Amino acid sequence: MSRVNLQSKRLTRSQVKNVVERERAAGRRIVFTNGCFDLLHVGHVRYLDAARRLGEVLVVAVNGDATVRQLKGQGRPMLALEARMRILSALEAVDYVVAFEEPTPCELLRELRPEVLVKGGDYGIEGVVGREIVEAYGGQVCVVPATQGVSTTQTVAQIRGK
Numbered sequence: 083m084s085r086v087n088l089q090s091k092r093l094t095r096s097q098v099k100n101v102v103e104r105e106r107a108a109g110r111r112i113v114f115t116n117g118c119f120d121l122l123h124v125g126h127v128r129y130l131d132a133a134r135r136l137g138e139v140l141v142v143a144v145n146g147d148a149t150v151r152q153l154k155g156q157g158r159p160m161l162a163l164e165a166r167m168r169i170l171s172a173l174e175a176v177d178y179v180v181a182f183e184e185p186t187p188c189e190l191l192r193e194l195r196p197e198v199l200v201k202g203g204d205y206g207i208e209g210v211v212g213r214e215i216v217e218a219y220g221g222q223v224c225v226v227p228a229t230q231g232v233s234t235t236q237t238v239a240q241i242r243g244k
Contacts, residue, residue, distance in 0.1 A: 091171035091179055095190070098141060098180040102194050111137035114196035116187040118150045119166050120159040125228060127173065129202040132226045134175035136198045142176050143190055146183040191215045202226045 093101060102112055113136045119126060134140040144166055150159040159166065167179045182190050191199065191212045199216040203225060207213060213223045 091176065092167050093178050093180050095180060095182075095193070098178055099193055101178060102139070102141065102196075105139045110139045111198065112194065112196040113137035113140045113198040113200055114143065114187075114191065114194060115140070115200045115202075116143035116145070116182070116190075117202075118145045118154065118159060119170055120150060120154070120161055122166075122169050125202070127175075129226050129228075130170075130173060130175045133200040133202075133224075134177075136200060136224060139177045140175055141178045141180065141194065141196065142170050143180050143182050143187050144170065146181055149183060149185060152185065186211050188212050188215055195219055195221070197221050199223045200226060203228050 106112055113133055115130070115133050119142070130140065130142070144163065145153065147159055147163050161169070163181055167181065170176050170179045180190070184190075188211065192215060196216065199210065199212055199221060201210045201224075203209075204227065205225065207223050207225055210223050210225065216223055
């Protein structure tokens with residue numbers, strides 16, 4: 083069994099753009115998702131497995147630490163960006179991991195133009211940030227239902243004894 087070089091899965095913005103162009107030229111369908119991925123749990127793993135099944139290459143964009151703080155509040159993220167990227171890169175379903183510092187992944191979506199944008203949650207496609215961008219060039223947007231009873235916010239509250 084060959085071992086995957088986890089560092090080769092963690093890419094810069096320019097590297098991920100080049101890799102996606104190369105993968106697409108080889109006829110592979112690019113799937114993109116994004117999120118904080120703070121304290122990875124079974125819901126994340128199921129979601130990423132489902133996302134990966136929608137194409138041949140899964141790119142996971144991870145919010146930078148400052149953005150996670152803005153989205154989730156003080157005390158978050160629990161794990162720094164590099165740790166979150168390292169953990170995600172260890173998952174078999176994930177092909178590439180890239181960080182982004184903007185409040186939304188919209189600029190990255192414009193750069194990469196994935197065939198499929200996937201989000202997890204209990205909301206409809208209309209609520210997916212970047213939907214209009216992806217649909218404008220003919221891409222597909224999918225929502226994978228959340229795993230009930232599992233969330234990072236719940237886990238953090240439980241750890242903190244709340």
